[in-house]
Amino acid sequence: MTTSLSVIILAAGKGTRMQSAKPKVLQTLAGKSLLGHVLDTCHHLTVDDTIIVYGFGGEQVQTAITNQYAHLPITWVAQTEQLGTGHAVKVALAQLPKDGQSLILYGDVPLVSPHTLANLQTANTDGMSMLTLTINNPFGLGRIKRNENGKIEAIVEQKDASDNEQQIKEINSGIYCVDNALLHKYLPELSNDNAQQEYYLTDIVKMAVADGITITAIEPEHAFEIEGVNNRQQLASLERTWQSKIVQDLQIAGVQFADPTRVDIRGTLTAGQDVFVDVGVVFEGDCTLGDNVYIEAGCIIKNSNIGNACHLKPYCVVDHATIGAGVDIGPFANLRPDTVLSDNSKVGNFVEIKKSTIGNGSKVNHLSYVGDATVGNNVNIGAGVITCNYDGVNKSQTVIKDNAFVGSNCSLVAPVTIGDTAIIAAGSVITQNVDANALALGRARQVQKPNFQRPTKKLK
Numbered sequence: 001m002t003t004s005l006s007v008i009i010l011a012a013g014k015g016t017r018m019q020s021a022k023p024k025v026l027q028t029l030a031g032k033s034l035l036g037h038v039l040d041t042c043h044h045l046t047v048d049d050t051i052i053v054y055g056f057g058g059e060q061v062q063t064a065i066t067n068q069y070a071h072l073p074i075t076w077v078a079q080t081e082q083l084g085t086g087h088a089v090k091v092a093l094a095q096l097p098k099d100g101q102s103l104i105l106y107g108d109v110p111l112v113s114p115h116t117l118a119n120l121q122t123a124n125t126d127g128m129s130m131l132t133l134t135i136n137n138p139f140g141l142g143r144i145k146r147n148e149n150g151k152i153e154a155i156v157e158q159k160d161a162s163d164n165e166q167q168i169k170e171i172n173s174g175i176y177c178v179d180n181a182l183l184h185k186y187l188p189e190l191s192n193d194n195a196q197q198e199y200y201l202t203d204i205v206k207m208a209v210a211d212g213i214t215i216t217a218i219e220p221e222h223a224f225e226i227e228g229v230n231n232r233q234q235l236a237s238l239e240r241t242w243q244s245k246i247v248q249d250l251q252i253a254g255v256q257f258a259d260p261t262r263v264d265i266r267g268t269l270t271a272g273q274d275v276f277v278d279v280g281v282v283f284e285g286d287c288t289l290g291d292n293v294y295i296e297a298g299c300i301i302k303n304s305n306i307g308n309a310c311h312l313k314p315y316c317v318v319d320h321a322t323i324g325a326g327v328d329i330g331p332f333a334n335l336r337p338d339t340v341l342s343d344n345s346k347v348g349n350f351v352e353i354k355k356s357t358i359g360n361g362s363k364v365n366h367l368s369y370v371g372d373a374t375v376g377n378n379v380n381i382g383a384g385v386i387t388c389n390y391d392g393v394n395k396s397q398t399v400i401k402d403n404a405f406v407g408s409n410c411s412l413v414a415p416v417t418i419g420d421t422a423i424i425a426a427g428s429v430i431t432q433n434v435d436a437n438a439l440a441l442g443r444a445r446q447v448q449k450p451n452f453q454r455p456t457k458k459l460k
């Protein structure tokens with residue numbers, strides 16, 4: 001029998017220490033909001049419902065998340081006053097099924113892994129399991145009290161802890177898996193009779209123990225999984241920790257980084273073997289690199305696929321582009337969305353390409369703009385060629401067929417088609433279609449005045 005799984009994400013805290021107009025859970029780590037990380041992690045599990053308890057900046061949080069996570073079943077619950085973690089879960093009770101179980105997560109603890117959560121769920125055999133960790137500096141966190149047999153008895157908060165209890169190094173992450181029946185039973189009974197006058201969720205532990213329930217604790221695989229974010233320093237430090245984890249995984253998979261601390265991966269990077277990535281490279285979104293890809297300094301690559309043995313010279317921007325095998329790009333190339341570069345093509349310096357396909361072996365080597373164009377195979381586009389794709393109102397297409405040669409500094413006024421193997425003379429403005437095999441010239445004929453007498457300076 002499978003029981004239903006709900007996720008309750010506590011995200012009502014104000015995050016005062018961020019010193020930001022933006023709610024804390026919308027601050028970004030590796031290019032994604034903290035809450036977004038938690039939601040993506042839940043998405044890896046089979047979750048029946050996700051309840052987000054929101055408070056400060058609730059509307060902003062809802063708008064941002066609803067737009068991005070329309071595919072997830074999310075129930076929003078407002079906690080108008082932040083009276084403690086126990087109170088936060090209590091306001092969610094009305095939305096919580098009577099049976100099944102819940103994972104309780106924090107919106108500002110972004111990096112807990114799906115693997116750890118699956119383990120936590122498995123560990124819940126008697127009603128309640130929790131994620132704990134033994135650390136050197138437990139100050140400020142709830143401590144796990146165990147009896148002489150090592151069984152969990154209670155959680156005591158820093159501010160309520162006796163001197164002895166403060167010596168305990170096993171801390172509460174705040175992440176639990178609890179049977180819904182127990183949440184329905186215990187939460188209405190919580191009191192705020194403690195040092196902070198808060199309703200502590202942690203008190204459900206001693207209530208469960210009193211009912212004879214055995215609570216299982218497991219540890220996360222990585223300490224960073226339970227790290228929370230309260231200020232910009234913690235955010236930056238967790239960012240670095242996460243970046244080095246991603247980079248290490250890629251190194252194991254065969255990627256060579258010139259300096260593993262000087263690359264940023266804000267999303268998912270999948271890479272083949274013998275890939276080299278120089279310093280200052282940023283990957284965003286979902287990117288794939290084939291084998292033997294060589295990326296030089298300062299490139300920015302977003303949501304793009306780059307085929308085997310491509311070479312990106314310094315400072316290229318590649319955004320939503322698909323690059324075949326053996327393609328040379330840059331330096332300083334700007335590949336905008338919906339660019340397709342076919343195998344063995346070449347795009348050189350100061351070339352901008354948008355919504356265009358460049359065929360096999362074709363070259364756009366210097367100072368060009370190619371937009372809304374379909375370029376065939378083995379085409380040469382000379383220096384400074386511009387597709388005039390926009391008349392101020394509409395965008396029009398340029399088609400350049402196989403083996404065509406477009407001389408330097410031409411303007412191709414779209415819509416226009418250049419036939420197979422046609423030649424366009426340098427400096428032409430092409431406004432009409434050019435037939436296959438033709439030479440087209442669209443420029444003033446050169447005039448020469450022999451032995452021209454230069455003007456001389458007039459005497460006053």
Ligand code: UD1
Pocket residue numbers: 010011012013014053079081082083084085086087088106107108109140141142143155157171172173174199200201202228
């Ligand atoms: C809590 C735990 C503590 C644990 C620590 C781990 C309690 C009583 N204590 O500490 O044992 O070691 O987390 O970080 O549970 N929140 C709400 N509404 C509230 C209060 C909190 O949504 O009324 C949210 C916060 O936004 C945050 C999370 O709950 O995401 C934890 O709150 P926080 O105040 O950071 O935790 P503590 O109570 O200090």
Ligand code: CA
Pocket residue numbers: none
């Ligand atoms: Ca608190």
